Amino acid sequence: MKTFNKKVFNVTYSVFAICSCLAFGKLCSYFAPLLPSSLYGLITFTLTLHFRLFDADKIKSTVVWCIKHMAVCFVPAGVGIVNHLELVRQFGLAIVSITFVTTFILLTLVGLIYQRYAVSEE
Secondary structure, three states: OHHHHHHHHHHHHHHHHHHHHHHHHHHHHHHOOOOOHHHHHHHHHHHHHHOOOOOHHHHHHHHHHHHHOOHHHHHHHHHHHHHOHHHHHHHHHHHHHHHHHHHHHHHHHHHHHHHHHHHHHO
């Protein structure tokens, strides 16, 4: 029973941590609508874990569970593709090209920024 209580506490703690960061992200997006609120929330969540405002050990099991079941989140996207198959046939090559190019650009920029700041910290 003690391990069950610990798991319930960790899940509650994790949900509180994630929801509070998302709520803060909504607030940030309201006052500074440069980024989506979920991105502000993700940045906040990352910073709170980095600065140890939330205990990563208590959150880890819930995050691992969420990642394990993440495929459920992509089912609606798959259904949307099937529902609009004609658009995918018409613009499929453009969609794939744009996806690869923007992913390459994003990874390149992140890598360059990381190298710049990682070198300056050493």
